[in-house]
Amino acid sequence: MKTLTDTFVLANGVEIPCIGYGTWQTPSGDVAKDSVKAALDAGYRHIDTAFAYGNEADVGEGIKASGVNRKDIFLTTKHWITERGYEKTVAAIDASLKNLDVDYLDLYLVHWPCVEKISPEWKEINADTWRGFERMYQDGKIRALGVSNYQQKHLEALDEFATVKPVVNQIEFHPGYTQIDNVRYCQNHGMLVQAWSPLGNGAVLKDETLAAIAAKYGRSVAQICIRFALQNDVLPLPKSVTPSRIAENARVFDFELAEDDVKTLMDMPMLGFSGYYPEEAPADALVNGD
Numbered sequence: 045m046k047t048l049t050d051t052f053v054l055a056n057g058v059e060i061p062c063i064g065y066g067t068w069q070t071p072s073g074d075v076a077k078d079s080v081k082a083a084l085d086a087g088y089r090h091i092d093t094a095f096a097y098g099n100e101a102d103v104g105e106g107i108k109a110s111g112v113n114r115k116d117i118f119l120t121t122k123h124w125i126t127e128r129g130y131e132k133t134v135a136a137i138d139a140s141l142k143n144l145d146v147d148y149l150d151l152y153l154v155h156w157p158c159v160e161k162i163s164p165e166w167k168e169i170n171a172d173t174w175r176g177f178e179r180m181y182q183d184g185k186i187r188a189l190g191v192s193n194y195q196q197k198h199l200e201a202l203d204e205f206a207t208v209k210p211v212v213n214q215i216e217f218h219p220g221y222t223q224i225d226n227v228r229y230c231q232n233h234g235m236l237v238q239a240w241s242p243l244g245n246g247a248v249l250k251d252e253t254l255a256a257i258a259a260k261y262g263r264s265v266a267q268i269c270i271r272f273a274l275q276n277d278v279l280p281l282p283k284s285v286t287p288s289r290i291a292e293n294a295r296v297f298d299f300e301l302a303e304d305d306v307k308t309l310m311d312m313p314m315l316g317f318s319g320y321y322p323e324e325a326p327a328d329a330l331v332n333g334d
């Protein structure tokens with residue numbers, strides 16, 4: 045990867061720019077609109093949002109304000125837990141298309157799996173939701189289907205009934221919390237892994253080990269975290285509403301982490317974990333979206 049527009053190729057052949065601009069916790073209104081425009085001005089061509097973030101409409105406006113052609117942007121949004129089931133899912137996709145004011149999505153993700161703790165029927169519930177995804181994929185409204193926050197057991201259950209396979213799993217991934225077994229499982233089963241909170245939601249930025257590695261390369265800790273994802277074939281989705289940081293997070297193509305530093309980052313003790321984990325802390329028990 046040499047530029048923001050270099051791509052990973054998904055298992056269904058769709059190309060996806062190698063760094064996405066994240067919008068979790070970006071407030072709705074002008075902040076979201078202006079920061080999405082700033083990201084597109086800085087050269088990002090991949091935007092990640094979700095119905096639950098409450099900013100889809102502003103993301104859509106930011107895209108329009110940028111003047112960049114819709115077809116030159118890779119746009120992802122996510123299905124929320126309140127919309128599970130076939131009919132509700134089909135309606136939810138139409139609602140997101142309307143919010144974003146676009147006529148197709150590049151990628152649509154199940155935001156969180158339904159899990160056993162929430163319902164003994166979790167497999168059937170996830171299957172019904174997925175059928176809605178498949179219908180909209182067949183109808184040409186979505187170019188690629190994926191999931192988010194799925195663990196191996198949820199992926200295996202989905203594989204039993206899916207006729208269109210998920211090509212992405214978006215999970216929390218950063219130094220200090222890599223879920224590496226899940227990452228490698230996905231990569232070995234036709235899924236690109238995307239990293240939400242690749243900077244540990246800011247919580248890893250002051251860590252001494254990370255600071256020492258950053259100093260060695262003359263880079264910021266944020267840039268080290270983004271390289272760490274890329275060098276593990278994980279697609280990072282850094283979020284910032286600050287134009288200087290948006291630009292900084294994209295300047296990661298003129299250096300490479302040595303293997304021993306990647307290993308140090310991989311082996312770090314737990315740091316910056318969000319606490320969100322589907323089986324122990326199901327999304328249905330959460331209130332704020334991710």
Ligand code: A2P
Pocket residue numbers: 066240241242243244245246249264266267281282283284285286289290292293
């Ligand atoms: P802000 O949006 O105010 O600029 P993550 O993507 O891991 O969830 O992290 C997002 C958090 O990290 C936000 O608080 C964001 O702040 C902050 N952030 C993003 N990029 C940088 C950067 N280059 N340097 C310092 N903080 C950053």
